[in-house]
Amino acid sequence: MKLLSEINSPEDLRKLSENQLPDLARELRRFIIDVVSVKEGHLGASLGVIELTIALHYVFNTPEDRLIWDVGHQAYGHKILTGRRDQFDSIRQKEGLSGFPKRDESIFDAFGTGHASTSISALLGMALAARLSGAPNREHIAVIGDASIAGGMAFEALNHAGVAEANLLVILNDNAIGIDPSVGALKTFLNRKKQGMPGEGNLFESLNLNYSGPVDGHDLPAVLQELKRLKGKPGPRLLHLITTKGKGLRQAEENQVTYHAPGRFDKTTGELIRGEKDKEIGPKYQDIFGHTLVALAAQNPKIVGITPAMPTGSSMKFMMDAFPDRAFDVGIAEQHAVTLAAGMACEGLIPYCAIYSTFLQRGYDQVIHDVALQNLPVIFCLDRAGLVGKDGATHHGVFDIAYLRCIPNITVMAPMNGVELRNMLYTAQREARGPMAIRYPRGYSDHPDWEHPFETIPLGKARKLKSGNRIAILSFGTLGQEVTRALDRVDTPEAFGHFDFRFAKPLDTDMLKEIASRYERIVTLEDGCLSGGFGSAVLEYISDKGYAIPVSRLGIAEDFISHGSPQELYREQGLDTEGLIRSLNGF
Ligand SMILES: Cc1ncc(C[n+]2csc(CCOP(=O)(O)OP(=O)(O)O)c2C)c(N)n1
Ligand SMILES: CC(=O)[C@@H](O)[C@H](O)COP(=O)(O)O
Numbered sequence: 001m002k003l004l005s006e007i008n009s010p011e012d013l014r015k016l017s018e019n020q021l022p023d024l025a026r027e028l029r030r031f032i033i034d035v036v037s038v039k040e041g042h043l044g045a046s047l048g049v050i051e052l053t054i055a056l057h058y059v060f061n062t063p064e065d066r067l068i069w070d071v072g073h074q075a076y077g078h079k080i081l082t083g084r085r086d087q088f089d090s091i092r093q094k095e096g097l098s099g100f101p102k103r104d105e106s107i108f109d110a111f112g113t114g115h116a117s118t119s120i121s122a123l124l125g126m127a128l129a130a131r132l133s134g135a136p137n138r139e140h141i142a143v144i145g146d147a148s149i150a151g152g153m154a155f156e157a158l159n160h161a162g163v164a165e166a167n168l169l170v171i172l173n174d175n176a177i178g179i180d181p182s183v184g185a186l187k188t189f190l191n192r193k194k195q196g197m198p199g200e201g202n203l204f205e206s207l208n209l210n211y212s213g214p215v216d217g218h219d220l221p222a223v224l225q226e227l228k229r230l231k232g233k234p235g236p237r238l239l240h241l242i243t244t245k246g247k248g249l250r251q252a253e254e255n256q257v258t259y260h261a262p263g264r265f266d267k268t269t270g271e272l273i274r275g276e277k278d279k280e281i282g283p284k285y286q287d288i289f290g291h292t293l294v295a296l297a298a299q300n301p302k303i304v305g306i307t308p309a310m311p312t313g314s315s316m317k318f319m320m321d322a323f324p325d326r327a328f329d330v331g332i333a334e335q336h337a338v339t340l341a342a343g344m345a346c347e348g349l350i351p352y353c354a355i356y357s358t359f360l361q362r363g364y365d366q367v368i369h370d371v372a373l374q375n376l377p378v379i380f381c382l383d384r385a386g387l388v389g390k391d392g393a394t395h396h397g398v399f400d401i402a403y404l405r406c407i408p409n410i411t412v413m414a415p416m417n418g419v420e421l422r423n424m425l426y427t428a429q430r431e432a433r434g435p436m437a438i439r440y441p442r443g444y445s446d447h448p449d450w451e452h453p454f455e456t457i458p459l460g461k462a463r464k465l466k467s468g469n470r471i472a473i474l475s476f477g478t479l480g481q482e483v484t485r486a487l488d489r490v491d492t493p494e495a496f497g498h499f500d501f502r503f504a505k506p507l508d509t510d511m512l513k514e515i516a517s518r519y520e521r522i523v524t525l526e527d528g529c530l531s532g533g534f535g536s537a538v539l540e541y542i543s544d545k546g547y548a549i550p551v552s553r554l555g556i557a558e559d560f561i562s563h564g565s566p567q568e569l570y571r572e573q574g575l576d577t578e579g580l581i582r583s584l585n586g587f
């Protein structure tokens, strides 16, 4: 690491001669591979932009010139070259560097990212601000991938940029893949460009952007030359770079989906290392979803599946393999995914729209205006609900209970375990007369034996798991399992009743009435934000009905929760077994 160890800021980088930069690229790649092989993280995307990262900081005057990384999962090299090399092995660990650019982490992180397709809007905002505040020569650069530029927001921003007379440079990092292979007509257009097919219109030029490329993004001299040529040119420019995701690690190049975020691997051979998680006893919740959907689709021809760009992560790929005509990957397009589902539901289909809880935030108006207002039977399968862990604040699925609960017509449910998830997925298509959301967490379920015969779950009905004589614990979702564990160890187990509420909306008010008449206190528990969540629903009901019983709410504090392992984060929130025991013993 001869060169890399001398670089503490881009100013050091700019002192190198251009012919030293390929060696630096090799060192930077090696460094990222070494650290990520142990600490885990987004590998493929960062390896693919090593040359670009070096060239950008070499040619442009960062941080004065603004540089935004769309999604930001490819910004590891950027972090290392901008003064964070020595902390890099803390990436995504608790109290360590974030896995994404973050404004309060470094002055070089011009804009915080994590969700896709935001960069061009933010960049244009900065460019317009520069014009208004008398900094017309400042440069503004966004790096955006071929999958992210297909997102609606990016298109909205390009449409504005084309007439905004602002200085900005969009670098389209085209590796022909998102997490899964890119989809859609834009991909066809980009492929044609790559193949140099003549005589066609250019989408970007039609939008008034000065298009250049395609340029080989791993040819460092070529990238440097093109960036220098583009630097200082006025107006909106778009440079089309061709790169290979995972560049420099054979397995990552050959198996780009797995090596997007491969977990631990051998830094020399690249082979994956099977970890603790492989010893877990149940399948991942996402896989229970995926397998169950295939089973249901086999029985019910009206069922269709939709995923916005997460076939592997959501396990919708199982349905795509089994029923290719009935499962749709629409790309990074959550808003479209929701309204597409609405359209299908109008025609009598039963869409299972699988979206990570955090990404459904992008499609909120569509849930209200296009689905719920028309009371359409769309089944939202909200994966990654709760604290997701190392992706941190941008990705935790903690807001959905609150943001869905206030919408009329919708049913909001959460299974306590894998069998319940399966039965909820089954029940949804039998009972669906309006929208339903089923939320379940990232990671592994509790039991290998989840493939029970399907059972219908009575809508809006909670189930009593244990009686008690003083305090009723009402859990919503998989944290109910922590309650079961905690009740084995609390000082006075006989004091506690436990109810798996299953539904945040509609609430089981019959059960609540009974609880209010028999217990001294209610304790609610959820892996969502306390403000407006399941506990709030219970509290509202108790208050509205004038019951005197006190309600204590346990859940995620009103804060943006940072990154760390799920265990660390749940412990910090007092929602692990030990924390629950402490809380329960205190009542
Ligand atoms: C709104 C939103 N939807 C989905 C995701 C999940 N996601 C993260 S990276 C990614 C693929 C990005 O592909 P691309 O922009 O081509 O970048 P690459 O990884 O190829 O560098 C997706 C779908 C996200 N971060 N944000
Ligand atoms: C950057 C991004 O948004 C995704 O890669 C995300 O990290 C995937 O999360 P899972 O690992 O939970 O599928």
Ligand SMILES: [Mg+2]
Pocket: 145, 146, 147, 173, 174, 175, 176, 177, 178
């Ligand atoms: Mg890509």
